[in-house]
Amino acid sequence: GAVVSQHPSWVICKSGTSVKIECRSLDFQATTMFWYRQFPKQSLMLMATSNEGSKATYEQGVEKDKFLINHASLTLSTLTVTSAHPEDSSFYICSANRLAWRETQYFGPGTRLLVL
Amino acid sequence: KQEVTQIPAALSVPEGENLVLNCSFTDSAIYNLQWFRQDPGKGLTSLLLIQSSQREQTSGRLNASLDKSSGRSTLYIAASQPGDSATYLCAVTDNYGQNFVFGPGTRLSVLP
Numbered sequence: 001g002a003v004v005s006q007h008p009s010w011v012i013c014k015s016g017t018s019v020k021i022e023c024r025s026l027d028f029q030a031t032t033m034f035w036y037r038q039f040p041k042q043s044l045m046l047m048a049t050s051n052e053g054s055k056a057t058y059e060q061g062v063e064k065d066k067f068l069i070n071h072a073s074l075t076l077s078t079l080t081v082t083s084a085h086p087e088d089s090s091f092y093i094c095s096a097n098r099l100a101w102r103e104t105q106y107f108g109p110g111t112r113l114l115v116l
Numbered sequence: 117k118q119e120v121t122q123i124p125a126a127l128s129v130p131e132g133e134n135l136v137l138n139c140s141f142t143d144s145a146i147y148n149l150q151w152f153r154q155d156p157g158k159g160l161t162s163l164l165l166i167q168s169s170q171r172e173q174t175s176g177r178l179n180a181s182l183d184k185s186s187g188r189s190t191l192y193i194a195a196s197q198p199g200d201s202a203t204y205l206c207a208v209t210d211n212y213g214q215n216f217v218f219g220p221g222t223r224l225s226v227l228p
Binding site for chain 1 (some may be wrong): 129152157158160162205207209210216217218219220221
């Protein structure tokens with residue numbers, strides 16, 4: 001099966017620091033990876049879409065200079081929350097499309113970020 | 117802009133009941149619709165995927181229907197169990213099924 005992993009699963013950091021979250025497709029190549037954010041008791045909201053080797057496309061209202069996305073290979077995308085603040089505390093989930101099955105998207109387990 | 121709503125927002129039922137969760141979307145030009153389950157603090161588990169050309173999909177005690185023209189989908193859970201307690205999200209996609217738009221979810225509690 002297609003598996004997407006995220007690392008770390010939990011991270012606690014101090015305000016002002018930067019946090020990097022990795023999203024990996026373990027057994028398939030992903031043309032596109034997506035990053036979502038979920039605040040407590042709210043639904044998932046798409047933050048950005050990243051294609052390997054090109055710049056990410058950010059949704060309206062998402063600061064691209066704050067949420068840096070790097071899609072360096074067909075199996076790895078990273079989301080860096082720069083100068084994190086308590087309001088960035090959230091649940092971040094990534095998903096990936098298989099190279100040969102564009103309409104099938106696989107979701108990672110999520111990363112919970114708590115900024116103190 | 118596509119908007120997805122879900123009714124009810126929360127539901128509490130005794131074990132064994134059959135129940136229906138509703139999902140509505142504003143733009144019928146979708147590629148597919150998917151139902152997910154999310155346990156507290158966890159990621160997503162895909163339950164059922166319905167392509168835009170399909171009317172329904174079944175998996176075990178779950179049955180999902182899709183009426184694309186009216187912008188509606190229902191998730192039917194038969195003989196509910198306490199282990200079914202979770203938040204159920206529906207999401208629609210466009211553009212080759214890449215960009216998901218999620219509903220707010222229905223929080224289900226099945227009481228033993």
